[in-house]
Amino acid sequence: MEIKSMHFKANASATLANVVLQGNLKNAKGKFVTKRAEAIKDLDDFEGTRDAATAIRNKVIDNLDLWLECFERKALDTGAKVFWAKDGAEVCRLVTEIARSHGVTKVTKSKSMLSEEAGLNQALEAAGIQPVETDLGEYILQVDNNEPPSHIIAPAVHKSLDDVADLFHKVHGTPRKTEIPALTREAREVLRGHFLSAEMGLSGGNFLVAETGSVALVTNEGNGRMVTTMPHVHVVITGIEKVIPTLEDLSTLMRILPRSATGQSISNYFSILTGVKKPEEHDGPEHLYFILVDSGRADVVGTDFHAMLRCIRCGACMNHCPVYQTIGGHAYGWVYPGPMGSVLTPLYAGMENSIDLPHAATLCNQCGIVCPVSIPLPDLLRKLREKQTERGLRPLTERIGLRVWAWVAQRPKLYALGASLGVRYLKWLAGDTDRIRLLPTAPEWSLGRDFPAPQGKTFRELYAARQTRKGATT
Amino acid sequence: MSSREDILGRVRVGLNRSATNAAAGRAEMAAALSNRSHGPKPAIDSNPQALLARFRIKSEQQSSTVDIVAQDSDVPVAVERYLTAMKLPKAAVAWPSLAPLDWVGAGLKVEGRGARDADLVGITGCFCAVAETGTLMLCSSPDTPAAVSLLPETHIAIVSASRILAYMEDAWTLARKELGVLPRAVNFISGPSRTGDIEQTIVLGAHGPYRVHLVIVES
Numbered sequence A: 001m002e003i004k005s006m007h008f009k010a011n012a013s014a015t016l017a018n019v020v021l022q023g024n025l026k027n028a029k030g031k032f033v034t035k036r037a038e039a040i041k042d043l044d045d046f047e048g049t050r051d052a053a054t055a056i057r058n059k060v061i062d063n064l065d066l067w068l069e070c071f072e073r074k075a076l077d078t079g080a081k082v083f084w085a086k087d088g089a090e091v092c093r094l095v096t097e098i099a100r101s102h103g104v105t106k107v108t109k110s111k112s113m114l115s116e117e118a119g120l121n122q123a124l125e126a127a128g129i130q131p132v133e134t135d136l137g138e139y140i141l142q143v144d145n146n147e148p149p150s151h152i153i154a155p156a157v158h159k160s161l162d163d164v165a166d167l168f169h170k171v172h173g174t175p176r177k178t179e180i181p182a183l184t185r186e187a188r189e190v191l192r193g194h195f196l197s198a199e200m201g202l203s204g205g206n207f208l209v210a211e212t213g214s215v216a217l218v219t220n221e222g223n224g225r226m227v228t229t230m231p232h233v234h235v236v237i238t239g240i241e242k243v244i245p246t247l248e249d250l251s252t253l254m255r256i257l258p259r260s261a262t263g264q265s266i267s268n269y270f271s272i273l274t275g276v277k278k279p280e281e282h283d284g285p286e287h288l289y290f291i292l293v294d295s296g297r298a299d300v301v302g303t304d305f306h307a308m309l310r311c312i313r314c315g316a317c318m319n320h321c322p323v324y325q326t327i328g329g330h331a332y333g334w335v336y337p338g339p340m341g342s343v344l345t346p347l348y349a350g351m352e353n354s355i356d357l358p359h360a361a362t363l364c365n366q367c368g369i370v371c372p373v374s375i376p377l378p379d380l381l382r383k384l385r386e387k388q389t390e391r392g393l394r395p396l397t398e399r400i401g402l403r404v405w406a407w408v409a410q411r412p413k414l415y416a417l418g419a420s421l422g423v424r425y426l427k428w429l430a431g432d433t434d435r436i437r438l439l440p441t442a443p444e445w446s447l448g449r450d451f452p453a454p455q456g457k458t459f460r461e462l463y464a465a466r467q468t469r470k471g472a473t474t
Numbered sequence B: 001m002s003s004r005e006d007i008l009g010r011v012r013v014g015l016n017r018s019a020t021n022a023a024a025g026r027a028e029m030a031a032a033l034s035n036r037s038h039g040p041k042p043a044i045d046s047n048p049q050a051l052l053a054r055f056r057i058k059s060e061q062q063s064s065t066v067d068i069v070a071q072d073s074d075v076p077v078a079v080e081r082y083l084t085a086m087k088l089p090k091a092a093v094a095w096p097s098l099a100p101l102d103w104v105g106a107g108l109k110v111e112g113r114g115a116r117d118a119d120l121v122g123i124t125g126c127f128c129a130v131a132e133t134g135t136l137m138l139c140s141s142p143d144t145p146a147a148v149s150l151l152p153e154t155h156i157a158i159v160s161a162s163r164i165l166a167y168m169e170d171a172w173t174l175a176r177k178e179l180g181v182l183p184r185a186v187n188f189i190s191g192p193s194r195t196g197d198i199e200q201t202i203v204l205g206a207h208g209p210y211r212v213h214l215v216i217v218e219s
């Protein structure tokens, strides 16, 4: 997918000004949060489960090369084929080649964020192969001119019932329906034909099990089962970091993933797929391919951002992020929104393309608290900010400003003078109120919020007074 | 250099891979694979009656309906009762493994085969069930094809009470013991298919069944 993260500020402002979108976002807000809070209650030991999940993920990423070799060996033993892709372009090339070699004209897809990363749909179309998204949310976006997803779990969360009703009426040419069950049924009927006629199914993978060489898929709609059961070719595209050791580890992670994602104690379907169909079986693919994708992941191993590879893509961090809740997912400009996206986009799509993302956070740590694999997201965002400064990627005014500040801060007398003048100026601006409505030095910043006026004395004045008092009593 | 070597090479650089830490890593990996350690699990009473009760409550919370019969031979009549009550057709596709039951005697037309698009009712058994979450575990094979629980709008599953286990971990142990290797598809099913993709409103019957009915056999 083309990266648009450099336009973060403009996109975020546009979302804030879009009344309809603000309404849709407001509607969505909170539902995931309440459901998750309810769902984690019936785990007697949520924190213990979270620690266990974190340990499982660490175990693998700390020896990722060995686990990948182990998974590959097992998968080959089951009769699957394993390919490796360095980047999105290689993913597109491999999938197209596999499709061509089996004479495929149509591919049904269950949700894969990596396919979004690679821009796979466009590549398939260019090769004359029809890609059909089958997750309801992804389908809605595909028929709406390939609109990008705005959430990793609920891709069309920014759309209202009315939006979908208009859209289906337009693209299906059917009478406009206004009930959600009727719209869902309409999509079911359209997609059923595709499930049965596609020669190839393409899925992501929530986990790759090293012990058995299997892929594990977590779904609710049943489309994941369809695309991996009906066509005679199944292609799995996953990031190289998705390996976990055993089936028991899968059970531990399953206690925490659906709860964190949608607030379910378990997803409706949880499929563990291993190898290919036997000749005497009635269904299942005869050919199974794994494409293990790097796209920036290998270079994160062992860096300051290593912990990010633990991510199990649950979406809890965005659901709980006050910034995401206000600006929605599109403003982030790439596949992954919210706090995890603000870390992943600079790492995978380039720091220089996403200068604003690590700053699109208040560092309130709501994300860090809910992350089921304990990723310290605010710390990682702070580290990215440091890297930007080290690489001289921050704007000139900010760099000069910081230099001036550093120069002054090293001269205590000058600093004290500056601080007391500054405080007086701010107090004067506030008048008799305790807020400043418009900061002349940062008018943009104070457009959306008030600046609190300084109260009482400066810290240095208080400290000096205290030292004097102390001196007087001893 | 192949992409595989390139990717693994960079991962190794990131991990400061050396002969010594590779040996340590391999030992850790072997230990993880043989220990198969479990994470914390919610407390569950493992008495058979309690497991059945919990499985039933959890299944109903997932929007499945539940019927309990005494023995295998009562199943066809129970299925007929459900189909009549729901005004559903008296014809179904079933796992070939279930074909021997006396469906005709109960007034049903049941064919043991793989599923087709036109099938409205699908009847399956299950490998076992998990009380923790109210979940069925289905294992694919020529006798137990996966699509029977997927294509039809109504899925009826027969569950032996004696095969209701506490946790998913217990299901893995049983599968290793009875099947040796994993079948092509293990499907854990918890209620009818659903979606929340339009305004986060849950709707049953997305691409799979609209309804799941469980017939639990006590003996």
Ligand code: SF4
Residues within 6 Å of the ligand: A310, A311, A312, A313, A314, A315, A316, A317, A318, A340, A367, A370, A371, A372, A373, A374, A375
């Ligand atoms: S960073 Fe944590 S909370 Fe966010 S998607 Fe990944 S696992 Fe979930």
